[in-house]
Amino acid sequence: MSRSQRLFDLLQLLRCHKYPVTGDYLARELDVSVRTIYRDIATLQAQGAEIDGEAGLGYVLKPGFTLPPLMFTPDELEVLRLGAEWIARQADSEFSTSAQHAIAKIAAVLPPSHTWQPDDEIMRVGPLPAMTDLPLDMAQLRAAIRHQAKINLNYRDGQGSLSQRCVWPLLIGVFQQCYVLVAWCETREDFRHFRLDRIARFAPQAERYPHPRKILLRQWRQSAGIPAAKLGY
Incomplete structure (x- = not known):
């Protein structure tokens, strides 16, 4: 080396x-x-x-120090393309557009030797199961998470029972057939997972929840036995 x-x-x-x-x-x-x-x-x-x-x-x-994108290795570029392609096929149209724009921006600053070509693809995202259309505004939900705002929701469980909850939204899990909201539930006084396609009503509140989101995420990972990600957390 x-x-x-x-x-x-x-x-x-x-x-x-x-x-x-x-x-x-x-x-x-x-x-x-x-x-x-x-x-x-x-x-x-x-x-x-x-x-x-x-x-x-x-x-x-120190945060803020950047590395030039032209230094991505071929494998790193393949991972970025594959991940963006998977996101672009999800039901959240705003994120799909963002994924396409992100890849376009990266490709625009790559040297010719690193330009993506269809024939160069080593892996490709195959057909995905149809995802249920969501009855709520994903952009509004993401904004509530970023602002650490409480939300009120009416939630229908797997047996069809409807309940009203006030929760502290922490994270959206993206699976092949559904999205899942990780949140602290004031009713249960514990972390809970809510399928977004089962949320009948969703209303962000002006009130912020009292504890920092990063600390709550760390506590959720510990309670769920999930190791901290190598990058980002």
């Missing part, structure tokens, strides 16, 4: 972590000595990379 490639891989590795990681960990991941990591960190800092930390304590890349 060339030194330039190693420096790029080091930046990418730091980018995958929100909290400081030790030189020992970075050295193991890149299969080099800890001393090499220290030298590479110093080089990147001298070139303008905003890396905080020091030997023995760990290093973290």
Whole structure:
């Protein structure tokens, strides 16, 4: 591996972590000595990379530092294309359009050697089961999650029983045949999962829920036995 490639891989590795990681960990991941990591960190800092930390304590890349899209590997580009194609086929038309626009923006800044061609595809999304049309406004629901706003809803369970709930919306799970809202339910005083196609009425409130969404998501993952994602959480 060339030194330039190693420096790029080091930046990418730091980018995958929100909290400081030790030189020992970075050295193991890149299969080099800890001393090499220290030298590479110093080089990147001298070139303008905003890396905080020091030997023995760990290093973290400050938010906002970007890497050029032309540095995506072919496999990374294939993953992006495949994921966007899957999202584009879902029932949420706004997100479908956003997925298509995102791929177009990435493709526009790629060098000719990285341009996507139909004959170059290694994997492709096959036919998907039809998804039930949703009776609610997905954009409005996403806005409630971003603003950490409580919502009132009328929910019909699998047996057809209707109940009224006030919930704190946290996350939308996208499955092949349905969307699921992860929320804290004030009625049950616990985390609950609500299929969106079973929500008969949905009304965002002006009141925000009292605890930070990130903390609630962490508690939900722990209660559900779900490991934190390597990227983003």
